[in-house]
Amino acid sequence: MPGNVLRWPNPAQAVPERLRQLVAFALLHKLPVALWRLPNATAPQLCLSFSAEAALTGLPPALEATAPAGFTFFPFRDSDHNPALFLPADVLFDAARPNELRVQEAAAGAPDILPQLREYLASSQNTAASSPILPWAVSPQPAPHAATQEEYTALVERGVRAIEKGKVQKVVSSRAARWPLPADFDALAAFTALQERYPRAFVSLVSAPGAGTWLGATPEVLVELTADGRFCTMALAGTQPLPPDHQPQHAIWRQKEIEEQALVARYIVSCFKQLRLREYEETGPRTVVAGELLHLRTDFSVNLRAVPFPTLATDMLRLLHPTSAVGGMPRQAALEFLQKHEGYDRAYYSGFLGPVNLPAPGVTQLFVNLRCFQVRPQEAILYAGTGLTADSDPAKEWQETELKLTTAGAILT
Numbered sequence: 001m002p003g004n005v006l007r008w009p010n011p012a013q014a015v016p017e018r019l020r021q022l023v024a025f026a027l028l029h030k031l032p033v034a035l036w037r038l039p040n041a042t043a044p045q046l047c048l049s050f051s052a053e054a055a056l057t058g059l060p061p062a063l064e065a066t067a068p069a070g071f072t073f074f075p076f077r078d079s080d081h082n083p084a085l086f087l088p089a090d091v092l093f094d095a096a097r098p099n100e101l102r103v104q105e106a107a108a109g110a111p112d113i114l115p116q117l118r119e120y121l122a123s124s125q126n127t128a129a130s131s132p133i134l135p136w137a138v139s140p141q142p143a144p145h146a147a148t149q150e151e152y153t154a155l156v157e158r159g160v161r162a163i164e165k166g167k168v169q170k171v172v173s174s175r176a177a178r179w180p181l182p183a184d185f186d187a188l189a190a191f192t193a194l195q196e197r198y199p200r201a202f203v204s205l206v207s208a209p210g211a212g213t214w215l216g217a218t219p220e221v222l223v224e225l226t227a228d229g230r231f232c233t234m235a236l237a238g239t240q241p242l243p244p245d246h247q248p249q250h251a252i253w254r255q256k257e258i259e260e261q262a263l264v265a266r267y268i269v270s271c272f273k274q275l276r277l278r279e280y281e282e283t284g285p286r287t288v289v290a291g292e293l294l295h296l297r298t299d300f301s302v303n304l305r306a307v308p309f310p311t312l313a314t315d316m317l318r319l320l321h322p323t324s325a326v327g328g329m330p331r332q333a334a335l336e337f338l339q340k341h342e343g344y345d346r347a348y349y350s351g352f353l354g355p356v357n358l359p360a361p362g363v364t365q366l367f368v369n370l371r372c373f374q375v376r377p378q379e380a381i382l383y384a385g386t387g388l389t390a391d392s393d394p395a396k397e398w399q400e401t402e403l404k405l406t407t408a409g410a411i412l413t
């Protein structure tokens with residue numbers, strides 16, 4: 001991305017200290033900040049915006065190579081309660097190049113904020129950066145209701161009845177759980193722990209006024225544009241635990257999970273058809289590992305150098321979200337069912353997030369915000385869902401949510 005490159009004022013400073021310093025500056029100035037580590041990568045990256053107001057978009061991002069670079073954080077449903085965010089990359093830090101800061105000096109707010117940032121980074125007295133207690137953004141919305149097992153059982157039973165009556169083919173029910181934070185909880189340390197525990201996941205920490213603070217380690221790609229000119233997406237559904245010493249290729253899938261995953265894959269194909277695109281590659285389904293869980297996954301790819309379709313990623317993003325893997329099918333009927341019966345606000349859970357046109361124009365990786373939790377002053381709000389079909393068993397669906405809660409929740413115990 002274009003911009004001026006600044007040298008880090010203290011070359012001896014370790015990368016975790018640099019990240020903490022940048023995050024502390026953003027939080028102290030009530031600016032939005034995002035920290036992430038891509039799947040199978042080792043170096044985290046950070047995006048900081050000079051203006052909280054500039055991050056409020058209300059719209060999904062444009063993904064063309066000519067669109068702005070930044071980090072998007074989009075809710076399950078766009079609303080005044082959960083604003084759609086796009087954090088312009090006014091400051092970009094990549095731990096792979098730890099001595100560099102890429103800065104947009106012409107960005108909104110830069111004349112006021114940039115001199116303060118330079119001074120802050122050069123100072124050895126910024127004690128806020130060395131403290132584990134940072135002023136993380138807190139959502140202004142009340143904490144959501146946490147469903148009991150009886151309440152979730154009733155929701156699953158309603159979903160199965162709706163499927164049997166032909167109102168929906170599939171619905172993805174979910175619930176929130178409220179866990180106390182450890183007394184010494186440090187969100188940046190938790191981000192590091194998630195990186196170490198889930199090397200194949202997209203690990204993120206986002207803190208922004210109006211949205212609050214969210215941590216997660218998601219396995220699911222929503223939309224990807226690669227440096228070699230490919231568009232990619234995936235159908236990820238079906239869940240079972242990964243037993244110790246068990247190989248993924250030995251997994252046996254029930255008809256319920258096979259059907260659930262096939263519905264998601266068929267929905268992606270239907271989106272291609274809506275755009276009159278036939279030149280795509282489909283691979284799978286295959287069994288993949290995500291933390292302590294196994295899923296079924298089908299990958300889809302389009303060679304954009306052979307198929308000139310410059311707006312494909314943007315068009316597919318707007319057709320896909322929310323995907324049938326997090327809402328259901330038909331989409332509108334399933335979303336109306338959830339609005340009526342789910343009983344809480346998902347906020348940014350099962351929305352999407354990720355870097356856009358970073359680290360270079362034409363490179364974008366967006367992920368479905370699963371296996372995540374919201375950080376509040378004394379507790380974490382965790383989220384988990386299950387795809388329902390006519391064969392769903394309420395007790396097994398509850399147990400599946402319990403398994404999914406432990407993915408991100410493992411670092412809270």
